[in-house]
Amino acid sequence: MILTFASFLAILVILELTMGILIFVYETDIDESIHDHMVAAWEKYDPAASPSLSAVIDNYQKAFQCCGVNSYTDWAAIGLGKRDPTSLPDSCCKPDFLGKGCGTGGVIGGTVGSIVNYATGGKYNVDYINTQGCFSQLKNSIRKHFLIVAGVALGVSLVEVIGLVFACFLASEVARDKRHRNFV
Numbered sequence: 001m002i003l004t005f006a007s008f009l010a011i012l013v014i015l016e017l018t019m020g021i022l023i024f025v026y027e028t029d030i031d032e033s034i035h036d037h038m039v040a041a042w043e044k045y046d047p048a049a050s051p052s053l054s055a056v057i058d059n060y061q062k063a064f065q066c067c068g069v070n071s072y073t074d075w076a077a078i079g080l081g082k083r084d085p086t087s088l089p090d091s092c093c094k095p096d097f098l099g100k101g102c103g104t105g106g107v108i109g110g111t112v113g114s115i116v117n118y119a120t121g122g123k124y125n126v127d128y129i130n131t132q133g134c135f136s137q138l139k140n141s142i143r144k145h146f147l148i149v150a151g152v153a154l155g156v157s158l159v160e161v162i163g164l165v166f167a168c169f170l171a172s173e174v175a176r177d178k179r180h181r182n183f184v
Helices: 002-025 027-043 051-064 072-076 134-183
Strands: none
Touching: 002 027, 002 134, 027 051, 027 134, 051 134
16 A cells, blocks of 8 residues: 555656656747737637626736737737727726726826827827736746746655655565564
């Protein structure tokens, strides 16, 4: 029974090591896959047709203070931009302008403000919106917390290896005790 436990623990340690190596080797492929899935989700943004997905995207953009997948200009080609190229979701607005309709040219700070600055040829007014893309914000967040996650994973692996060593030692002692009893 103890050897079965030790075997399963050894398999678990090997699988965790393999997983860590695969993540390191396929980092670029993983990045591309996450990026593609984010683009697919952002393209489906429509508060009327899919309110739950839109709420997730809005919450994400607010939490990470980002807009679009690569940048705020993504919205001109996807999501809202297909219906109204002068609008962005309000979740793209900087914290001071959230909930004030800055994404659709609502009233900002008591004066009429527009997400589109017509003085610059109809380009987005970046004073009101987050310009950083959400994909890069996600990558930065992962990198920022990587050492913590790696440290916890290393600690758990160390405990598993210690458990494996103790299980093997215990199995050896049990086998030795059985041999000793057979001789006496």
